Amino acid sequence: MEFALTTLGNQPLIAAVEVGKHLTWQLGPLSVHGQTMITTWVVMLLLIGLTFIGTRKLQRVPSGLQNFLEYAYDLLASIARNQIGEKQYRAWVPLIGTIFLFVLFANWLGQLPLRLFHIPEGELASPTNDINTTVALSLIALVSYIYAGLRKSGLGYFKHYFESPILAAVWVLEFFTRPLSLSIRLFGNILAEELVVAVLILLVPILVPVPLMILFLLTGAIQALVFSTLTASYVGEAVEDHDDHH
């Protein structure tokens, strides 16, 4: 297979499709994907830094970054409010908002030319390009809406699992497919995006991938919206009154 590399000269180091290669770190008993950790921490630092700087001098009449942050807060709160309802959405804004912000920044970070930073193995990519991240997010969502249901109606939350055997099968299936589809949707979208960009860069390394990358900025934002909206709607379904439930 070396001839494939030699036909491209010495370029494949910046233009090769790599999937499933990880920089493995050993942290105690855990073996961890280094590049996912690095980009996750970059995202966290960006988010925390931005909000920290923006909320230093909060004023009654907002200006500059505070304006922007209030707009962002309003957006996040409206996602939660639309799905959960006016009465109880406030407590869920941090969860929904953090999911949205984290996924959004993670997706957008993946569109930066991260492959220019060389790491020993694999390459830097969006954290949501790693299925561990998306599964972690969907598990958090799962635990959150189960917690919401338990707090709302106690063990009665599981009542609908036992109403009839067929329905029980459907509910159990849904129990597993919700987090599965949440995580696979995000993972597949981001992986596919980065793969498309990688293949395009392999074919035409300049200018041609740019429109697609702009499109992927949009789809990255939509995926963040979808993930947070779905989480919010699951939570909303868990906390709503079950009388008018189908």
Place this chain on the structure above:
Amino acid sequence: MLFELGWAGHLLLLAAEEASAVEAESGGLFDFGGTLVLQIVNFLLLMTILSAVFYGPISRVIEERSEYIRSNAGSAQRRFDEAKALADQYEQELRTTRLEAQQVITAAEAEAQKIRAQQLAEAQREAQERIAQAQADLDRQKQVALASLSGEVEAISRTLSEKLLSDSARRF
């Protein structure tokens, strides 16, 4: 390879084989493990920190602002009401004052009218009196004049008659 692939296809397959080779060591695409645990920890950490530096302060400042606006709007309404009441009162007072002024003017006019009529009457009466007095004086002087004239007439007539008598006597 069975097929004649283009170089890109070769490269894709090459990458696929490399990935498979790596997967043998570390699991590849679906490699669950410590990353999952650490990502959960990372996310919870991020959520906590963002709650402290973002959601909490921002929602507080928004809440405070809406509270401020609500109370400000209330006090502004109250002040507006006060101002309106003051304006009403002023208007009322103005109207009363105008009415009073009108009354004062009317009263003064009436007074003036009365005084004028009085003085006019006084003057007329005085004039009348003076006329009457003048008339009386005139009458008295006429009487006096008449009285003195009648005396003179008597004397003259006597003289005349004596003269006539004496003349006739001498002739006879």
Place this chain on the structure above:
Amino acid sequence: MNDITAAASVIAAALAVGLAAIGPGIGQGNAASKAAEGIARQPEAEGKIRGTLLLSLAFMESLTIYGLLVSIVLLFANPFRG
């Protein structure tokens, strides 16, 4: 990976993407046409319709993505490698 497995995997990958694109393609077309109708009928509701449309398009898109994921697995993380 032996040649038969590689060939079958490549064909299966192509089929997975192609077939998974049919249904969502039709569905997205339907959704987009209805959304356009809705906007034509009620232009003032355009913002809401666009938001809903994007969200439901993302759901349909994810079905294709599942197929794409299967093909990616077949190409890059083939569980049947020799």
